[in-house]
Each structure stands twice: as C-alpha cells, then as structure tokens.
Amino acid sequence: xxxxxxxxxxxxxxxxxxxxxxxxxxxxxxxxxxxxxxxxxxxxxxxxxxxxxxxxxxxxxxxxxxxxxxxxxxxxxxxxxxxxxxxxxxxxxxxxxxxxxxxxxxxxxxxxxxxxxxxxxxxxxxxxxxxxxxxxxxxxxxxxxxx
Amino acid sequence: xxxxxxxxxxxxxxxxxxxxxxxxxxxxxxxxxxxxxxxxxxxxxxxxxxxxxxxxxxxxxxxxxxxxxxxxxxxxxxxxxxxxxxxxxxxxxxxxxxxxxxxxxxxxxxxxxxxxxxxxxxxxxxxxxxxxxxxxxxxxxxxxxxx
DNA sequence: TGGGACCATATGGGCGTCAATGGGAAGCGG
DNA sequence: CCGCTTCCCATTGACGCCCATATGGTCCCA
Numbered sequence: 001x002x003x004x005x006x007x008x009x010x011x012x013x014x015x016x017x018x019x020x021x022x023x024x025x026x027x028x029x030x031x032x033x034x035x036x037x038x039x040x041x042x043x044x045x046x047x048x049x050x051x052x053x054x055x056x057x058x059x060x061x062x063x064x065x066x067x068x069x070x071x072x073x074x075x076x077x078x079x080x081x082x083x084x085x086x087x088x089x090x091x092x093x094x095x096x097x098x099x100x101x102x103x104x105x106x107x108x109x110x111x112x113x114x115x116x117x118x119x120x121x122x123x124x125x126x127x128x129x130x131x132x133x134x135x136x137x138x139x140x141x142x143x144x145x146x147x
Numbered sequence: 148x149x150x151x152x153x154x155x156x157x158x159x160x161x162x163x164x165x166x167x168x169x170x171x172x173x174x175x176x177x178x179x180x181x182x183x184x185x186x187x188x189x190x191x192x193x194x195x196x197x198x199x200x201x202x203x204x205x206x207x208x209x210x211x212x213x214x215x216x217x218x219x220x221x222x223x224x225x226x227x228x229x230x231x232x233x234x235x236x237x238x239x240x241x242x243x244x245x246x247x248x249x250x251x252x253x254x255x256x257x258x259x260x261x262x263x264x265x266x267x268x269x270x271x272x273x274x275x276x277x278x279x280x281x282x283x284x285x286x287x288x289x290x291x292x293x294x
Numbered sequence: 295t296g297g298g299a300c301c302a303t304a305t306g307g308g309c310g311t312c313a314a315t316g317g318g319a320a321g322c323g324g
Numbered sequence: 325c326c327g328c329t330t331c332c333c334a335t336t337g338a339c340g341c342c343c344a345t346a347t348g349g350t351c352c353c354a
Binding site for chain 1: 152262284286
C-alpha cells in the first residue's frame with residue numbers, strides 16, 4: 001500500500017520517544033521520505049506529518065500572493081512558525097517534543113492516524129472524540145459515499 | 148535544513164541575554180550570516196531578524212521607486228529607522244535591548260519563530276494569540292491546500 | 295497439527311557529545 | 325571612577341547514536 005491508512009496507538013517511553021508504526025514507515029520508504037515535515041494542523045488539535053513536498057506545496061501557495069499581504073504573512077506564520085522537520089532514529093522512533101505536546105495535549109500515548117498522503121499525531125481521547133463527532137455529523141446529514 | 152522553521156521559547160537571563168536556538172544558529176552558519184539585521188516587523192508586533200541581504204533587498208525595492216515618493220520615504224523610515232544590526236556572543240546569545248522589548252512587549256521570555264528566510268522574536272502570549280487567530284481565519288475562509 | 299526456529303518490530307537503556315545556562319572578570323564608554 | 329557589555333570558563337542536563345533484550349507472529353518441518 002502506498003497510502004497512509006488506519007490508526008495505531010502507541011506509548012511514549014521514558015525518554016519521550018515513540019515508535020512510528022511500521023505500516024507508516026514502509027510508506028515513508030516507498031515514497032522516499034527521509035525527513036518528516038511536521039506542522040500544527042489548521043483544523044484539528046493534531047500534528048500533521050508528511051514529506052518535504054508538503055511544505056513545498058504550501059510555499060508555492062504563498063509565492064502566488066503578495067509577500068507583504070497579511071494573508072501571506074499569516075500563512076507563513078502557520079507553515080513556517082508552526083512547522084518543523086523531524087528525523088527518525090535508527091529504530092524508527094521520533095522524539096515527542098513540547099512543540100508537539102503543547103499543541104495536541106499528548107502526554108503519554110500517541111494515536112497515529114493515516115490521512116492518505118500524510119499522517120497525524122493525536123492525543124488518543126481527542127481523536128476518539130473528534131472521530132465520533134465526525135461520524136455523527138455525517139449520519140445526521142444522511143450523507144452516503146457516491147460510488 | 149536550510150530554512151528557518153518551527154518555534155522555540157526560551158528565558159532571558161539575569162543579564163538580559165537570550166540563547167538563539169541551535170536550529171536557527173545552524174541555519175545562520177549555513178547561510179554564512181555573521182551579523183543579524185533586526186527590524187520592527189511591518190505586519191506583526193515582532194522583531195524580524197535575518198542576514199544583511201534582507202536589508203539589501205529592501206533597499207533595492209526603494210531604489211526601484213521615485214526616491215521622493217511617500218512610499219519610498221515610508222519604507223526607509225521603517226527599514227532604516229526601525230532596524231538595527233545585532234551580533235551574537237561566543238555562545239550564540241543576543242542581548243534583548245529596549246528596542247526589542249518596547250516594540251514587542253517582551254519581558255522575561257522570547258518566542259523565536261521561523262519564517263523561512265528569516266526568523267522573528269515574539270512576546271510568547273502575543274505569538275500564541277496571533278497564530279491561533281491566523282489558524283481560525285484560515286479555517287473560516289475554508290481554505291485548503293490545493294493538491 | 296503442534297512445536298520450534300527465525301524474523302521483524304517494539305522497547306529499554308548506556309554513553310558520549312553538544313547545547314543551554316549561570317557567573318567571574320576584563321574591557322570600554324560615559 | 326562607575327556601570328554596562330563582552331569574552332571566557334564551568335556546570336548541568338538534554339539529545340543523538342548505538343546496542344541489547346523482549347515480544348509476537350509466521351513459516352517450516354517433524
């Protein structure tokens with residue numbers, strides 16, 4: 001599989017590290033992603049992680065605007081000020097820094113959530129709650145996938 | 148990485164100094180920036196800091212206009228009158244002067260914010276507030292990254 | 295079909311290096 | 325002559341890199 005799918009919850013160890021699930025790591029290898037671009041998500045209290053191409057895409061979006069405009073500055077504040085490159089160690093683990101903890105509420109466990117071209121890091125109860133709300137909203141609207 | 152990314156908050160010591168985060172210092176070395184050009188940001192209540200090339204770019208922009216135009220005068224007032232060169236000490240720390248404090252509201256802590264080709268110094272609560280507002284604005288406008 | 299060997303992932307921790315921080319002392323300017 | 329700044333050194337703690345062990349699942353063979 002070449003997309004990030006499903007979700008996995010794993011524990012943070014005593015040194016503040018967490019193993020990135022192997023299903024996600026194998027996708028990273030397939031896509032030849034050496035270093036993760038992680039940013040504070042625009043919509044959810046989660047960290048989104050993907051390849052450097054994600055950042056490139058955002059920057060192209062900024063470049064299309066007037067660099068002095070408030071909108072371009074706000075966008076940069078989010079993707080540059082709210083983003084960081086993170087490397088995995090030789091065992092495929094990443095450090096859970098305060099940058100991640102403060103924004104997500106993550107304390108001792110991380111839920112990794114696949115989002116096709118990227119994946120996210122969630123505080124487990126927050127994910128359960130938001131996912132349930134999303135399911136409920138969809139049910140109320142009576143939406144069905146158009147096949 | 149060759150860009151300024153992410154944000155880090157650190158304390159000002161008893162002598163009024165603050166350590167520039169090592170992630171930013173390594174970018175400064177890569178770009179061969181010896182001395183920081185710091186100016187009062189045009190958009191946010193923050194000090195922007197980058198290499199001398201930043202100032203050069205601004206000056207070229209002025210030179211392209213009629214030197215007696217109100218725009219050129221305003222611009223010079225901002226980048227010359229509102230700018231200063233600052234050196235780091237041998238440990239990579241900088242003095243937090245009143246020039247910085249008065250404009251930003253910084254008191255005892257500084258949030259360093261990466262902005263790709265430069266970085267900024269913020270009063271921590273101000274940054275949290277403005278970044279959250281930027282995120283909210285984006286969410287309301289319904290903007291999504293163009294895939 | 296059950297047992298066992300093997301492999302891959304997950305997890306825990308040791309250790310060296312480097313960044314962050316605090317403070318002494320000399321240099322410079324007012 | 326005094327205060328601020330800059331240079332230098334020491335200490336502490338965090339992080340990166342590495343290896344050792346645990347765990348669970350699969351495959352093969354008896």
